[in-house]
Amino acid sequence: MTNLIKVLYFARLKESLNYSTEDMDLPAGVKTIAQLKDHLAKRGEAWATLFNGQQSIRAAINHALVGNDAIIKSGDEVAFFPPVTGG
Amino acid sequence: MTNLIKVLYFARLKESLNYSTEDMDLPAGVKTIAQLKDHLAKRGEAWATLFNGQQSIRAAINHALVGNDAIIKSGDEVAFFPPVTGG
C-alpha cells in the first residue's frame, strides 16, 4: 500500500534545497509533520540545517496551517516554509 | 466709548431668528458669553426660547469654541450655533 503525498517548499527553503515540489511515498512510521521533518532532516546537510529541531519552519496541510502534531494522510498536499511576511 | 462686535447665527438658530449676522454695540454690563445670551433672550419670544438657560447653544469667539465664561472684547466675532454634526 502506498501513501502518496505532494510536498512543497517555499522562499528560503526552496532556495536552500534547490527544490520546490516533489511527490513522495510517505515512508512507514511517518505519520505526523514532526515525523516528516525528522525524515527530511536525514537527506543531507542542507536538509538537516533546515529541519533538525527547527521550530521556525511552518507547515501547512491542504492549504491550512498546522502544528507539528498534525496527521498526514494519503493524497495530502504538505508545504514547508519560513514564517510569513505579508502586507 | 463703543464696543462694536459682530454676531453670527448658524443652522436652526439662523432659521428661527431669521437672522444670520449683525453688528452690535456691546451694551454696558455685557462682558461674557453668558451675559450676551441673557441680553439676546430679552429680544422677544423666538430669542427667549433659544437663549434662556439654553445650555445646548454653543458659542465661538474669533473662530474658537468658548464656554459661557469667555470674555468678549471690542472687535470680536461672536457666533452662536447648535451642537455640531460633521463627518
Add this chain to the structure above:
Amino acid sequence: MSVKVQTTDFDVGAEVAVMRLSSANIGALVSFVGQVRDFNDGDNVTSMFLEHYPGMTEKALSEIIAQAKAGWSIADATIIHRVGELKPQDQIVLVLVASVHRQDAFAACEFMMDQLKTNAPFWKKEQTQNGLRWVEAKASDEAARQRW
C-alpha cells in the same frame, strides 16, 4: 498637511496617489470615506444640506490635524469635507493619513474622524419623506471623542 472645504466631489484614488508618492518613507496610508446614507433615524433621506461656518471650519480642521500630529507619528494628513447640497451615496468626507507604520496611521485617522464629528462647525439638514429637519448631535459621537 492639507484641509479643504468644498462643494465639489473628491477623488480618493488621486488623493492617495499624491500623498503616497510624496515620500518613499511612507509605508502605510489609511483613509476614511463617509457616504451620505439614504436612511437616518427611521426615515428615508432624499437629500441633505450641509451648512458650515466659513473661516472657523478651516481653522477647526487644521487644529484636528495638529492634534493628530502631536499624538502620533504621522508623515502627512488630509481632510476634505464637502458642504452644500448632497444626495444619498454622495461622498461627504475624506480623512487620509500617511505614516511609516500602520498602527499610527489607523489610530490617527480614527482620532481625526472622532474629533471631526464633535469639534468642527458643520450642521446637517435632511430632506425626508416627513419634511425637512436638522440632524441632532449624537451622544455616541461625544463619547467617541472623549475616549482619546
Add this chain to the structure above:
Amino acid sequence: MSVKVQTTDFDVGAEVAVMRLSSANIGALVSFVGQVRDFNDGDNVTSMFLEHYPGMTEKALSEIIAQAKAGWSIADATIIHRVGELKPQDQIVLVLVASVHRQDAFAACEFMMDQLKTNAPFWKKEQTQNGLRWVEAKASDEAARQRW
C-alpha cells in the same frame, strides 16, 4: 467580499467607488494601502520580490475576511495583494472595509491587516545595496495579531 492576488497594480479610488455605490446603507469606508518603502532595517531597498503559495493564499485571505465578518458588523470587504517584482513606492496591498458605522470599519480593517501580516503565505526578498536577502517575520507583527 472579494480577494485578489495579482502582479498588476490596483486603483484605490475605483475599488472604493464600486464598494460604496453597491449600497446606500454604507456610511463608512476605511481603506489601508501599503506601499513598498525604499529603506528597511538600515539598508536601501532597490526592489523586492513577493513570493506566495498559490491556492493557500486565496484561502487564507478569504478566511481573514470571514473572521472580520464574524467579529464586526461589516457590509463588505476586499483584499488585494500584489505578488512578484515590486519597486519602492509601488502599492503592495489594499484592505478595504465598508460598514454602516465607522467604528466597525476601522476595527475590522486594522484587524485584517494584522492577520494578513502573520497568517497569509507571503514571503519578501529584498534587493539592497548589500545584496539579496529574505525579510524576517517581525515579533511586533505577531504581537499585533495577538491583541485581537
